[in-house]
Amino acid sequence: MSNLAENPQGSGKKPNPKALTPILVFLILYLGTGIYFEYIHPQDGQMGFYVMSVVVAFGLALIVAFLQNPSLSFDEKIHICAKGIGDDNITIMLFIFLMAGAFSGIAQEAGGVESTANMLLNIIPGRFAIPGLFVISCLISMAMGTSVGTITVLVPIAASVAQTAGFNLPLCVGTVVGGAMFGDNLSFISDTTIAATKTQGVAMKDKFRTNIKIALPAALITLGILLGIALSGGPARLGDYPFNIGLAIPYFAVLIMALLGTNVFVVLGVGIILFLIMGGLCGSLTFASAFSSMGSGTTGMFETMIVTILVASISALMEEYGGFEAILAFIRKFSHSRRGGMMGIAFLTALMDIATANNTVAIVVAAPIARTVSAEYRIPPQKTASLLDTCSCIFQGIIPYGAQLLIAAKLSNLSSVSIIPWLFYPFLLLIFVLLSILFDGRKVISENKGGSKD
Template sequence: MRDKDSLDEGCEKPVVPEKMTVLEVFTEDDRKRQETTPAPNAKALLPIGVFLVLYLGFGIYYTYVSPVAEHMGFYVMSVVVAFGFALMVAFLQNRSLKFEDKIHICALGIGDDNITVMLLIFLMAGAFSGIAKAAGGVESTSHLLLNIIPGRFSVPGLFVIACLISMSMGTSVGTITVLVPIAAAVANTAGFDLALCVGTVVGGAMFGDNLSFISDTTIAATKTQGVEMKDKFRTNLKIALPAAAITLVILIVFALQGGEAVLGHYDYSYWLALPYFIVLVMALFGINVFLVLGAGMALFLASGMIVGSLSFANAFAAMGEGTTGMFETMIVTILVSAISALIEVYGGFESILAFIRRHFHGRRGGMFGIGFLTAMMDIATANNTVAIVVAAPIAKTISAEYDIEPRKTASLLDTCSCVFQGIIPYGAQLLIAANLAGIGSVSIMKCLYYPYLLLVFVVLSILPEGKRQNKPYGK
């Protein structure tokens, strides 16, 4: 009988990797397909065209042609429904692939590690937002800051408050909802232009939306590019901070020329304001976002129960409502991931890349290409998170081909989407602000100093990059 060592002689032992991701254990065909670049095929972009026709078409029709009293025009056609039809179209394309193969391609796209992490963060961010709102943290924080600001500098003060609140909350719409009524009161008592006061709040809200660690745009931009939030934050800050500083100077000049607002006294609780500041500091120190959100929820639960604004039962109910509010964003992320996976296999992304290669050259050109793509997606969808999720896979490929750092790509995705989301008159931010102030959304556009300056500084951040030699594609 031969011993074990003699049996092993002459036999090749299989080499097994120490670690394998879920995607790496799929079939050899999957790996071959991932390694093969499909031929450019513009027809593969038809699902995106269908989405744009449905969502943008219905939005324009119900906003300007036949307004619906109980709905904002761009929210009559649900973004989920529009993407649902787009996914159907994607499945009807490319008959050379079986239905089961298309399902498998979608599963690969949805099952990406970064998509999974993004979905989990969305859930936690929703729960955090829910419990913070129920406890009264938003009102206490804004009221605390309002009591500190001198009446003459109420307008620049509103900008600073909007920046801090949106940084803490991670939502521009929530910030606008809280602060625009106060901005309208400031305009009334001090004789300032109402559009200026409202535009100031919108600008500050977009500052925080762009930089907040718990903003859905930050989550989408960083996780799709596989970068740390703190790295994207540092890159963003070099662009956003100069724009914010110049905006503040402009507003101070206006304040010195205008009257003095009578702000009065606003009730607040230090206990309810403190958790937001702790969360903001934790995020700035680069602590893991799951820990930041978990600590924030615990702090709001404790502070709400201490003050008496929140019961144990109400806290968990509010967290449930908050996560429910994130469902649409999560479903859109899943649908877009599935559609993107099919479009990529069909050659749609290659056709977009071919266009960018023809018109944008060098590293600088690649950055402008990412910015242009993101801007067009936001103008089309009127939703900055959706714009990022749609543009992200193409941006990631451009980043690799044009030798662009992933953190810069994430910064461009987030910043460009926030710039255009903050200035389009049919976006949720301007529509809600206009509705609360009782003015037209177009009238606010002339006073959106921060978004316009942010766009200028985005361009200025790209120009020094020069035309560095491209890396070979796929290297």
């Protein structure tokens, strides 16, 4: 059997489980310290999983990777890392992160998020405030490209709505978290979307078309459940929320352009220009505050960019040492079909997110292996990108130690665990992901398992 049949990329490397040691080191450091400082020895005013910086953990893991395989010189290992970092998709991803940070920074400074959310709240009848919160959080998250930002803005509003109308507070907060994860998963400017599509070399619109077939049914059923809860409750009256329609226009423009499949650089560039114009006209931005906020926004993306560079380096070294082949050998052992390959990608991504509590990091770590699995089992790259993004967002939205639930709990004075039963959307999305795999129309047998069937 040829090496190409064993490895579609033609590396011909032997499986070497020891090459995966850097990831094991990272998981022990990051997950271990996170559990210790979150549940055993909590630190006042600090989330346990953020005591150990993810950058430091990956930095130490990279040192371990360099110490392995003494047959290669230090200079040769640097060259391998440089090739991994210099990949076209990694470079594009880094540039998009910078622009997304600038957009997020100026949008927040202008007050666009609050205006958009308040405008939509004023339109929705009080009785349907809970399903309205879900729709609003979906739209805001798609426009902003960040679930954490959406939760930070909308959970205080959801808490106010719950108090004013007498609604169940965990339900209102869980509704916002679910909607935020919907937008994070589908937004063209979300770092998870950027990471998933660029690492698989697919257009965002193609991933969106594949993704929406899974996400939309889950969202519609969630909306139906929330409508049923709203209709079974009594009438509610909400207050008036101040808004400026001019500051909402840039978000809607960005959302429409993204849905039309416009190039992400154009979408972000137009969004920044619109906020500059509308923020100036509405008096919420000055020349100084506009450019200062864009600088702060890009600075906020630096950790994600550094993690991307570190993971690209570690992944390149692990691949060179035969680590990827070890994981592929494991997947081949239990996955004899295209469905099995997709299930392997989904499981790997979920495991990485549970371990790292960061959906973007989970995607970046799992992506190189997922791409190889995708090639071997003839899984369309847009499907692989969809699985990476969706599975990471599902588990990021339901783990009680993830940033999303921790921030939501802090802002609403709840425990993160108390919100989990009300996370209808993430659990429904998980069901639809599994159904999309189980009822996949094409059965492709891996070549190294005895031929292929289309």
